[in-house]
Amino acid sequence: MIISVNLGEKSYDITLERGALGRIGEVVGRGRRVCVVTDDGVPASTVQKAIDALEQNGIGTLTYTFPQGEESKSFDTYLALQKTLLDAHFTRKDAVVAVGGGVVGDLAGFAAATYMRGIDFYNVPTTVLSQVDSSIGGKTAVDFAGYKNMIGAFHQPRAVLIDPDVLLTLPRRQAANGLAEALKMGLTSDATLFSLFENETILPPAPAGRENATVADIADRTTMTLLERVIARAITVKRDVVQEDEKETGLRRVLNFGHTLGHAVESCLGLSELYHGECVAVGMAPMCGAQIRDRVVAALQRLGLPTALPDGVKIGRDALIEAIKHDKKAGKSTVTAVLCDEIGSFRFVDMTAEELVARM
Numbered sequence: 001m002i003i004s005v006n007l008g009e010k011s012y013d014i015t016l017e018r019g020a021l022g023r024i025g026e027v028v029g030r031g032r033r034v035c036v037v038t039d040d041g042v043p044a045s046t047v048q049k050a051i052d053a054l055e056q057n058g059i060g061t062l063t064y065t066f067p068q069g070e071e072s073k074s075f076d077t078y079l080a081l082q083k084t085l086l087d088a089h090f091t092r093k094d095a096v097v098a099v100g101g102g103v104v105g106d107l108a109g110f111a112a113a114t115y116m117r118g119i120d121f122y123n124v125p126t127t128v129l130s131q132v133d134s135s136i137g138g139k140t141a142v143d144f145a146g147y148k149n150m151i152g153a154f155h156q157p158r159a160v161l162i163d164p165d166v167l168l169t170l171p172r173r174q175a176a177n178g179l180a181e182a183l184k185m186g187l188t189s190d191a192t193l194f195s196l197f198e199n200e201t202i203l204p205p206a207p208a209g210r211e212n213a214t215v216a217d218i219a220d221r222t223t224m225t226l227l228e229r230v231i232a233r234a235i236t237v238k239r240d241v242v243q244e245d246e247k248e249t250g251l252r253r254v255l256n257f258g259h260t261l262g263h264a265v266e267s268c269l270g271l272s273e274l275y276h277g278e279c280v281a282v283g284m285a286p287m288c289g290a291q292i293r294d295r296v297v298a299a300l301q302r303l304g305l306p307t308a309l310p311d312g313v314k315i316g317r318d319a320l321i322e323a324i325k326h327d328k329k330a331g332k333s334t335v336t337a338v339l340c341d342e343i344g345s346f347r348f349v350d351m352t353a354e355e356l357v358a359r360m
Helices: 020-028 044-055 073-088 104-116 128-134 164-169 172-189 190-201 221-244 251-256 259-266 276-287 290-302 317-325 351-360
Strands: 002-005 012-016 032-038 062-066 093-101 119-125 137-142 146-154 159-162 335-340 347-351
Touching: 002 159, 002 251, 012 020, 012 062, 012 221, 012 317, 020 093, 020 119, 020 159, 032 044, 032 073, 032 104, 032 221, 044 093, 062 073, 062 104, 062 347, 073 119, 073 137, 073 172, 093 104, 104 119, 104 137, 104 146, 119 128, 119 137, 128 164, 128 221, 172 190, 172 251, 172 276, 172 290, 190 251, 190 290, 221 251, 221 259, 251 259, 251 335, 259 276, 259 317, 259 351, 276 290, 276 335, 335 351, 347 351
Parallel strands: 012 159, 032 062, 032 093, 093 119, 119 159
Antiparallel strands: 002 012, 137 146, 335 347
């Protein structure tokens, strides 16, 4: 399946198909070099498959690998990657290929956006979260001073290759983490997508005593088909939003549903205790109308996602307020919050940080 993102001169295609990873060489094209950027949490076999596909198409490669985790989405890692490109004498005709999750894509994309004022960037997302959300739309960034994505740039990829087969190695918790973003898109923009979460078992529970089960351990053909349907619908929602509002001056703010409170929770927990999607899940229900809140909570719980802070995790009201005030979406005194009163619709409301925290 090809999903085209139409942005004039910055248009690109998203390829969604099993085995797409093996096509990265023909997508990038001959006569250039690429830096494959990844982290040490991505299976070595996945990275090697990408490298082999590139080199078999006559493309020279080098690899930059950094430690897994949000802590690596920093200026130190960014500068080390820039030094790698510089030392390898990369030019403007060369490219960066991200093979990994959202941290890899954000960091690699920002490096590509700023090296020699911008070189080509290709994204091969390997997590559910990055496949349904962060790989699409051109947002690139690093974290700064304890706050997420504070310094970055809009830099659209030249292409995105989404291969559902790479999800099989993911822990179930990581897969659920990514599905929080897809559920978000259904809530605000696609009632049919939300109905899949309500009525289908998108992600079966882990077997008893197998908390570390992977997608391969719990998935059958039906599960993988459902995952592909969810990914395709979520991509389509995000594509439509990005085409209308590339730089987040209007409609694209709908993608922040659940994120205002979620990012505040994530920042207060040090960007590490809960996954990003889990924090977004915590931030969703408070932004829903009373008539749908129970349905949203039930859908999140079916995925095994938190709907409130876990037992024993405490965040002070003042700390949450301060984190919201540092959010990129904040104005002088208010934040444009996204509320959902009916499945498949949304509205924007300007709220103070204090009003937002009071909803939790």
